[in-house]
Amino acid sequence: MIRAWLTQHGFVFFLTLKRLISTPVTSLLSIIVMGIALSLPAGIYVLMQNLQAISGQTADSPQMSLFLKLDTTQDSIEKVNQRLEENPQIQTVQFIPKDVALQQLQQSTGLTDITASLMRNPLPDAFVIHTQENSTEALEQLRTVIQSWPEIEHVQFDSAWIERLNALLDLARFAVLMLATLLSIAIIAIMFNTIRLQILTKRDEIEISKLIGATDSFIQRPFLYFGALQGLAGGATAWLIMALAIRTLNEELTTLAQLYRIDLQLQHLSSADSISLLLFSAWLGWLGARISVASHLWQIEPK
Amino acid sequence: MITFKNVSKRYPDGYVALNNVDLTVEPGEMVFLTGHSGAGKSTLLKLIAAIERPTSGTITISGQNIAQLKPSAIPYMRRKIGFIFQDHKLLFDRNVFDNVLLPLQISNFDNNTVAARVRAALDKVGLLKKEKAMPIALSGGERQRLCIARAVVHRPAILIADEPTGNLDVEYARDIMTMFTSFNQVGVTVLIATHDASLLEDTQHRILSLKQGKLAA
Structure with a gap:
C-alpha cells in the first residue's frame, strides 16, 4: 500500500519535472520572475543580518x-x-x-x-x-557619576548611534515584512495563472480521468507538484541571485575595507535561513496552485 | 448487477429523456439496448456511470445505490465499470500504451504488473504491435479497439459500450462484437447500446428497446 503510494508520488514527481522541461522557456521565465521577486526581500534581510552583526558586537553589552x-x-x-x-x-x-x-x-x-x-x-x-545593564537611563546615570570624579577628563559612551541603528533596523525589518508580503501575493497570483492555463490545456485529460474513476486528489496532484517544484526552483534562483550579488559586493568591499583597514565582508543567509527560504517559496508555489486548482477543476465535469 | 426502479430523467429544459424505467441486468449477462437516436440510450448509460443523476427513482449497481453516493465515492464506483464512449475520449497527446495505462495509474496499480496488464489488454484487441503508435495514426476500427482495451485493462465486472460499432464496416463490427462475447464468456456483465439492427439479427442475447424514454416489452 505504502509502496504503491510512493510509486504514485514518484511517478507524478517525474511527470511534473517532464512538464517543466517540456516548456523550457516558459518555465525558466516564470522561475526567474519568482526568483527576482523573492530575492528583493531576502536580499534586504541579508543586509540587515549583516548590519545587525556589526552593531550586535557593541549593542549586547554597552x-x-x-x-x-x-x-x-x-x-x-x-x-x-x-x-x-x-x-x-x-x-x-x-x-x-x-x-x-x-x-x-x-x-x-x-x-x-x-x-x-x-x-x-x-x-x-x-x-x-x-x-x-544596557538601558539608556542607567548608562546616563553611571556616566554622570563617573564624570564627577576628579581624575576623569571625559567619559565617552556611544549609545546614541546604536539606538539609532537599532531603530533603523526595526524600520527595515518592517519594510522587509511588507515587501515580502506583497511579493508573496504576487507569486501566488503568478502561480494561480500558470496553473489555470495548464488546467485549460489539460481539459480533455482531466475530463477523461474523471470519467474512468480518478479521484479529485489524483487529478490535483500533478498541478500541486508543479506549483511546489516551480516555487522551489524560484527560491533557489533567489538564493543564487543573492549569492552572486554578495560576491560582487564583497569584491568592492574588499577594496574599501583595505582603505580603512577594517574587516568588512557580507555573509550569505545561514543554512537554516536558506532552507526556510526554499521551503517558503515551495509553499508559496503550492498555495498558488492549490487556490487555482480549487477554483478551476470543479468547472470541468464530464457530460 | 444493474437494477433500475422507476427511474426518470428530466433535463432542466423540460426534456424527458427517461420515463419510469424498470430494468434488471443479471451478473454475467450480456444485454443489448436499442432504440432510435434520442430514445434515451445514452442517458441510461450515463446514469449507470453516475455521469448524470436521475430526477427520480433508484439505480443499484452491485448493491450500491448510485443516486445516494457521496461525490467522493463516485470515482471508486466508476472503477468497477469499463466504459466505451461513443466519442472514444482518447488522449491524443500520448501513445496507445499510455492511453491504456491511464486507468491503472488512476487506480494505483503496482508498477511491476502494469506493463504486463496493458500488453495483455492490447493483445486481446489485437493492437499489441501498435503500442508505440499515436491514436491519430490509427484507423477508426483500431481506435475503437483501443477504447475497448482501455475499458477492460483494469478488469471491471461491468462493461458498458455506447454505439461501439458506430462508423465501422460490417466486418470490423463483427470483430468487435466477437470481442464483447468473449469478455462475456469469462463472466463480465456486458451492456451494449446500439441502433445498428444488423448486429442484433442472429443474437441469442436479450434485447431491450427504448422508445421515447420508455422501455418497450
Missing part, C-alpha cells in the same frame, strides 16, 4: 570609555580602578595605558611616521568598561 586627565598619577589610577571594580553596575574593567594606546594607534592606522615625529605621547590613560 561599552564606555573613560579618559583620564593627562597629569593623573599612578596612585590616582589605582584609586579609579578600585572604584570601578567595586561598582556592581560594571561588568568588566580594562585599563589601557597611554603607551599601549599609542602603539595601537600606530598599528591600526599605519601612521607610524607621524606618531614617531611627536615630541611626547598626546594620548591619555584610559579605561574601557562594559556595563551590566
Whole structure:
C-alpha cells in the first residue's frame, strides 16, 4: 500500500519535472520572475543580518570609555580602578595605558611616521568598561557619576548611534515584512495563472480521468507538484541571485575595507535561513496552485 | 448487477429523456439496448456511470445505490465499470500504451504488473504491435479497439459500450462484437447500446428497446 503510494508520488514527481522541461522557456521565465521577486526581500534581510552583526558586537553589552586627565598619577589610577571594580553596575574593567594606546594607534592606522615625529605621547590613560545593564537611563546615570570624579577628563559612551541603528533596523525589518508580503501575493497570483492555463490545456485529460474513476486528489496532484517544484526552483534562483550579488559586493568591499583597514565582508543567509527560504517559496508555489486548482477543476465535469 | 426502479430523467429544459424505467441486468449477462437516436440510450448509460443523476427513482449497481453516493465515492464506483464512449475520449497527446495505462495509474496499480496488464489488454484487441503508435495514426476500427482495451485493462465486472460499432464496416463490427462475447464468456456483465439492427439479427442475447424514454416489452 505504502509502496504503491510512493510509486504514485514518484511517478507524478517525474511527470511534473517532464512538464517543466517540456516548456523550457516558459518555465525558466516564470522561475526567474519568482526568483527576482523573492530575492528583493531576502536580499534586504541579508543586509540587515549583516548590519545587525556589526552593531550586535557593541549593542549586547554597552561599552564606555573613560579618559583620564593627562597629569593623573599612578596612585590616582589605582584609586579609579578600585572604584570601578567595586561598582556592581560594571561588568568588566580594562585599563589601557597611554603607551599601549599609542602603539595601537600606530598599528591600526599605519601612521607610524607621524606618531614617531611627536615630541611626547598626546594620548591619555584610559579605561574601557562594559556595563551590566544596557538601558539608556542607567548608562546616563553611571556616566554622570563617573564624570564627577576628579581624575576623569571625559567619559565617552556611544549609545546614541546604536539606538539609532537599532531603530533603523526595526524600520527595515518592517519594510522587509511588507515587501515580502506583497511579493508573496504576487507569486501566488503568478502561480494561480500558470496553473489555470495548464488546467485549460489539460481539459480533455482531466475530463477523461474523471470519467474512468480518478479521484479529485489524483487529478490535483500533478498541478500541486508543479506549483511546489516551480516555487522551489524560484527560491533557489533567489538564493543564487543573492549569492552572486554578495560576491560582487564583497569584491568592492574588499577594496574599501583595505582603505580603512577594517574587516568588512557580507555573509550569505545561514543554512537554516536558506532552507526556510526554499521551503517558503515551495509553499508559496503550492498555495498558488492549490487556490487555482480549487477554483478551476470543479468547472470541468464530464457530460 | 444493474437494477433500475422507476427511474426518470428530466433535463432542466423540460426534456424527458427517461420515463419510469424498470430494468434488471443479471451478473454475467450480456444485454443489448436499442432504440432510435434520442430514445434515451445514452442517458441510461450515463446514469449507470453516475455521469448524470436521475430526477427520480433508484439505480443499484452491485448493491450500491448510485443516486445516494457521496461525490467522493463516485470515482471508486466508476472503477468497477469499463466504459466505451461513443466519442472514444482518447488522449491524443500520448501513445496507445499510455492511453491504456491511464486507468491503472488512476487506480494505483503496482508498477511491476502494469506493463504486463496493458500488453495483455492490447493483445486481446489485437493492437499489441501498435503500442508505440499515436491514436491519430490509427484507423477508426483500431481506435475503437483501443477504447475497448482501455475499458477492460483494469478488469471491471461491468462493461458498458455506447454505439461501439458506430462508423465501422460490417466486418470490423463483427470483430468487435466477437470481442464483447468473449469478455462475456469469462463472466463480465456486458451492456451494449446500439441502433445498428444488423448486429442484433442472429443474437441469442436479450434485447431491450427504448422508445421515447420508455422501455418497450
